[in-house]
Structure formats: C-alpha cells, structure tokens
Amino acid sequence: MAAGFKTAEPLEYHRSFLKENCRPDGRELGEFRPTTLNTSSISTADGSALVKIGNTTVICGIKAELTVPPSDAPNRGYIVPNVDLPPLCSSKFRPGPPGEQAQAASQFIADVIESSDLINMEELCIEKSKLCWVLYCDIMCLDYDGNLLDACIIVLLAALKNAQLPEVTINKETDLAEADIQKKKPLKIHRHPVGSSFAVFDDSVILVDPTAEEESLSTALLTVVTDEEDRLCAVHKPGGTSLSGEKLQHCINRAITRNKEIRKLVDKVTESTKTAK
C-alpha cells in the first residue's frame, strides 16, 4: 500500500516522513549514507579507486601520459578530469554524447582541482617546455543514486593518492624520454578537498546526501567543498530556490565535519594498502 502511495504522490510521501524528522530510508536529516572506499581497483591504470556512498557507486581510473607542456604554461603539467554517466547507471541517461549533467560535473571537478590546489602542477613538469605529465582522470558512475559530485571528489582524491608514476629522465644524447618502470613514486597531494551535497526540500528543509528520488523532488541543490584547513574551495548552487544566510552557514558547518570523516577514511585505506604491500 505504501508503494502505491509513493508512486502516486511522491512529494506527499516524502513530506509525511519529514514531518517526523526522518527520511524514507530511515536516515536523519543530517545523516550521510555509509561510505566505503577501495583503491587499486583497476590493475592496468596508474591509480584507481572505487567509492560507494549508499548505492551510488563511482569508479576513477588515472592514466598518466607524457606530453609537451602547453605554450602558455611551459613549466606545468595538467590534469584532465572527465565524468561519464553511462546508461548503465540509471535509466535517466541515454546512450550517445555526454549529456548536460555529465559535462557540468566534469567542469565542476576541473574547477575543484584548480581551486583547491590539490596537486602542484609544477611538480608534474619534467623539463620546462619539453616534457610534462598529463593525468587523465576518468570518473565513471556505475550506479546513480544521487550525490554524484561528492562521490566524484572522494574517488578522485583516493585515486590520486593511490597513483604511482615512474621516474622519467631525458637522455642527454638521444634527447628522448626514458621511463624507469621499476622506480615508482606516489604523487604529492597538497590539499584534501571533500564535498558535501545538500538538497533543499519545499524551500525550507535541508537534507544532507540526497538520494536520486530526493534530488528529483528537491527545489534546490547545493554542494560545498572544503579542505583540511576549513577553507572553502567551492560553493556550488546551480540555481533553484533561494537559500538564506543562516541555512548556508549550517550547511558549511556540516561540510566541515564531513571533511574530517572522509579524510580519516581515505587515510585509513591508504595506510592499509601500504601495509599490505
């Protein structure tokens, strides 16, 4: 009977739960879904990670390639993130060129990498104007159940921490690059940005970590990305109904707490892979 009510009147169904200050899956308004992380999931990639926030599953693979640095930044390498939402993850996405949500997510991740100073791009340069690393980060969603942006940031961070790059030297005689696959070094991660997404329901109630249904019924979505020094790297609210100053403040405080939780998780997983080796 509840399933019939849910299909016929999804908004009223959710409202009846919000009146009791909880949500259909039993969570509280400010509770995140259980988050699990796994690294080195793809053996052929230079770095990879898989994250699950509730049912939302996102995987990231990093491939490092050598290239000539761009002429306007000859002493820096670069990172190219790409978020892919294949038809596999949800019936919302059709096969074909990337839709608006995937492209907007890719742009958001690129902005977060730049804003948070995640990696010093100058460390990716091997020789000025001649050779640098380019990191292709392919983020693919395997199961879409809301909160894509948070999952993408976590999985990118974990994959970059997991990545190992071979040492490259330029042979002075032949002027060719030589990569020593036996000697591999991990990347130096400067900042650890973590995102927290919120959905505004009925212009007044704020839900943390919305599922796909809650996202479709919400009147606005907000993602706040903080780093470990409690600095804000992104406050992303692509339109929707207005949000007052105090509610925004409340969301930012929640995001700062979440940052600590996720950093502990990523550190635990990185430590466990180190001891396993």
Added chain:
Amino acid sequence: MSIMMELDRGCSNLREYGNEQSLLSKPDGSSTFVQGDTSILAGVYGPAEVKVSKEIYDRATVEVLIQPKMGLPGVRERAREQCARETCEAALLLTLHPRSSVTVILQVVHDDGSLPSCCLNATCMALMDAGLPMSHLFCSVTCAISKDGQIITDPTALQEKESRALLTFAIDSVEHNVLMSSTKGSFSLQELQRCIAISQRASEQIFQFYRESVKR
C-alpha cells in the same frame, strides 16, 4: 531604446551598465546587457512547442544555450547553461505553461570579465521583455578576492586573472537571498559572508537599474 547609466559608485563599485530591450524582431523577447566592456545579447522564445521527448506534463521546459564568441560551445558553457537554466526555472512560473518550452539563447559579444553575471542579467531582462510570468526577478553580481584580501565587485578580465578567488552570485528581488552560487578558487567562510553581503547591496542598485530601463 538605449540606456547607459553610471551606477552610484557607493561601497560596491559596479562598472557602467547599459541595456537595450526589444532590439531583435524574431524572438519573443530580446535584450542586450553591457557591463563596462562585457556585452551579452539574449533572445527568448516562449512559450512555444516542445519536442515530445522533452515535454513535462505539468510545467514548461526551460532550455538555455550559450554561444561563445569563438568556437563551438564546450563543457564550460554547459556548466554555465545549467546554472542559468535552474535560476530561470526557479524564477519563472512554469506551471502556467505546461507542455511548452521556453528557450533562452545567449550570445557573447565581448568578454571583459564578469561574464556569468552579465549572462544572467541579460537573461532576466530578456525574460521580462518576452512578458513571461515570473514570481521574482533575479540579478547577478561577481566578486573577486584579490591576493591581498580586498574584495572587488564586477571585476574586469585583468582583475579576474590577478584574483585569488572568483565568486558569482544570483540574488532574487523579493527577499534578497542567494539563488545561485558558483565559485572558483579557495576562500574562508568570513570572506564568503562578506561577498554575499556586498552582492546583496549591489543587487539593489541593479534592480533599480532594471526598473529604470523598463520605465523608458
């Protein structure tokens, strides 16, 4: 009718604004918005027919297309289109036109900083010119935080390049709350609050400009 105004250079220093409405004959509503040297041309078609695959049974479907000055629209334009579309969806009374489409097309004429703000301001003026019913108006302000912590409103392209962080907000006309927020670079919570306060004050000047442009 063309209006060029020197906005009151109070605490928020906005550049010289200009606006012209109903300049194009084919679109239902059109407007050009000029902020200093940044200039955007907006055209609105709607309410019009919508493809069956895109139609929503109880609301109008809003589509925003941003054409850059050079080249084809890329990923950056898609992200801006998403922001503009969701801001319009919140402002327009879409339930009055079910199974119809409202299409907003923005053409970048010149980019000298504060481009996303100019796009949103041009969109609002064009929606007004098309006579589409809206629950509130919106305007957009960009704030740049320079390397020494100073906050500059409505930055030029040069000021944007030299800034540490760039924050763009869309403010609504009724409660002066934040409708849309898009940021680049890192900043502290206090800087965010100061920027929001400055944007809210600047938005009052911009809404006053809207009123005067429409009156003429």
